[in-house]
Amino acid sequence: MSAPPEPEAGRAAWTIALRVAALLAADPHGCGGVRLRARPGPVREAWLAAFRAALGTGSPVRRMPVAIADDRLLGGLDLPATLGAGRPVLQRGLLAEAHGGVLIVPMAERLDAGTAARLAACLDTGIAALAREGLDVCLPARFGLILLDEGEADEAPPDALLDRLAFRIDLETVGIRDIAPEGEGATATEIIAPDPDTVRAVEALCSAAAALGVDSLRAPILALRVARLAALRDGAAEPGEAHIVEAARLVLAPRATRIPEAAPPPPERSERPDDAPEDGQDGADRALDDVVLEAVRAALPPGLLALLAAGRVRNASAGRAGSRAASDRAGRREGSRAGDPRRGRLDLVATLRAAAPWQKLRASARRPQQPIVIRGDDIRVARFRRRSETTTIFAVDASGSAAIERLAEAKGAVEGLLAESYARRDRVALLAFRGAGADIVLPPTRSLVRAKRGLAGLPGGGGTPLAAGLDAALLLALSVRRGGGSPLVVLLTDGRANVARSGEPGRGRAGEDALAAARAFRSEGLPALLVDTAARPSETARRLAEAMAARYLPLPQADAARLGAAVRAVAS
Structure with a gap:
């Protein structure tokens, strides 16, 4: 169990957070907003209350639902009013409603790319643009964003949004006791005394x-x-x-x-007056x-x-990226498009929205008892996106050289990765190559027990048919992709091949076959991670990773956390 944070650290973080609330409230759109990393609870609610108090009552504060449709976010036709009036009647969206205030985005680490792009466009232009359903309208939408980040580990809001926000605060170290009661402690406007000197x-x-x-x-x-x-x-x-x-x-x-590098010591002052900067400006x-x-x-x-x-700081992607594929009838709904309902699912509401603005012009074509005229180009079908399942394929070098050196450590690394894959609800597969060929020890499965049992019973010894192992991993990955899944290959080897594809021994021919098999990975565009199991980083394994277009990671540096982060980075 980790030690609780120091009271001074929590109090200092809360003081900074209050200052951020005051500055953001002064100009929400100019500052872009804030990424607020905090768990739901009294501390986060106290900060939001302090921000609302600093913002005042005249500015709107809107909260965006986690799964919001485009017509609610951007606005569009008010369908009942449009059908009743016989002319387009506009309905404002959430972005336009937040004009002059702030938009709170809960669970921002799970924002999809489309919604993030719409929010970023509004931050850039201050406009919520509607160019659909027969409308071409621009509504003012100048607001700031409060991204509530509840992500784990590498989960984070989209980088496109974070880049546009001035502030990032973390309240994870702030406890309920660190929040000063009203009338005590520093306020949001008393933290730093002003310095009137003008500087560059x-x-x-x-x-x-x-x-x-x-x-x-x-x-x-x-x-x-x-x-x-x-x-x-x-x-x-x-x-x-x-x-x-x-x-x-x-x-x-x-x-x-x-x-940042430490500042160099100031140069020795010259005794000649000609060397001094004019008016001391450069020195200042x-x-x-x-x-x-x-x-x-x-x-x-x-x-x-x-x-x-x-050297482990990097920009994190939003949540679990995964692979997403378009679908006609299944998956998460993402708007609609013009199409044939015989090849998709009819979106009745979107169809009515597309037809409604034209009813006055089509009045002459309306038949008795026909309240609305719908033409072929009005018909809309629903669009869906389904997340394809990720299958992590572990290809383990179980040859004699690996067994002598680090097969036990490689098994430990794979076991840790198996647990991570299971936690992400991915499928895992295990194949081993040794002797004269490669064998699939475990076909794709979600059973962690079966995967660990297959790994524990993996014997070591014999030659290193690296090309055969790569060929087997490639065939398995392609079969996963043909089935609609997203394969990821994790190859554990020292890169030293001594058995060719034909089964004949010899390092020269075996090395050439291994590089040819690696280039097949590159041509298929398959994501891969090569974990070098040699005692020291091997140039042979590094060249093999380059030929595969795979990420290279030496096992001496690959603790469980780093291996997991590498797999997630390759998968995204």
Whole structure:
């Protein structure tokens, strides 16, 4: 059991969160919004209440349902009113309703790509555009986003949205005792004293972003907006050093992908007056850059520092990506399209919406007792998306060299990956190659017990028919794909082949056959991960991974967490 967070850390995180609430409430659309990482509970509700209080009663706050249809999100025809009036009657969507306020998005780590793209377009343009159902209407939709992130491990909201939000706060370390009672502790507007000195904010923020490895140009722009908002809240016309430092801590520090280098020692001062910068301007700029960078470095949380030092920070994809395929009749519904109902499922409501705007023009063609005229181009069929099942195929080198070196460790790594695949409700398959060929130890299954039993009984010894193992894994992966699934091959080998496809021994021919089999993986576009089981990273295994277009991971560096992360990255 992990130790509870220090009270000071929780109180400091809550103080920063209150400051973010105040700044975001001052200009929700200008700041883009905030990613709020917190579990449902009193702490998250207290922050939302503080934000609503700072926003005031005149600005709308809307909450987006988890599974929202396009007509509710973007707006469209009010079908009953349109049919009754005989003319198009517009219904505002949720995005237009949030104009001037904020939109709260629960479970943002599970947002699908389409909804994320619509939200990002609104953040960029401030407009909710309707170009469907015979309408071409643009409604104002300038709002900020509050993404409620409840994801586990590598789950995160879509990067396209995160890039557009100024703030990222984490309330995981904040307990109920860290929330100061009303009238006690710091308030959202008393955290940093104003500094009226005018400085070159843009250069300092851009320099800090570059030093932190923040590639997006939006980050320093958002940081500058936050610095100006902080200055306005403190009664200053221009942001001072304290405001720039605060903006860098709030906006740039959570986006860091590398540890900034320590500032070099100041150069020795020359005795010649000609060497001094005019009016001390250059020296002041360099000092500001150093101050901002050191402040951001101090603001990096310890957990992030450890990940940065290990080189393990990366942009996470939204939830479990998986593979999604279009379907005519099954899966999750995703809108409608013009089509033939004999080849799909008729979407009656969408058909009526498409026909309704034209009823006044079609009045002459209307028959008695016919309330509405529908033509062929009005007919809509439902669109569906079904998530294809992922099958992880473990191809294990069980030859003599592997058994002598690290077959036991490879089995341990595979067992950990089997458990992760089972937790994701994926299917797993296991094949082993040794001697003169490859055998399927376990066909695709969801049974973790069967998979572990097959792995435990896997013998070692004999030659290394690497080409035969690759061929068998390829055939199994292609059969999974033909059945509508998404295959992922995890190959565990040291890359040293000594048995050719023909069964003849010899390293030269066996190596050529293995590379040819690896190139077949590349040509089929199959996702793969090669785990090098040699005692030290092997150049042979690395070349094999390049030929397969597979991700390469040496087993000495592959602990359970890293292996699981690598598999998830390849699968996405």
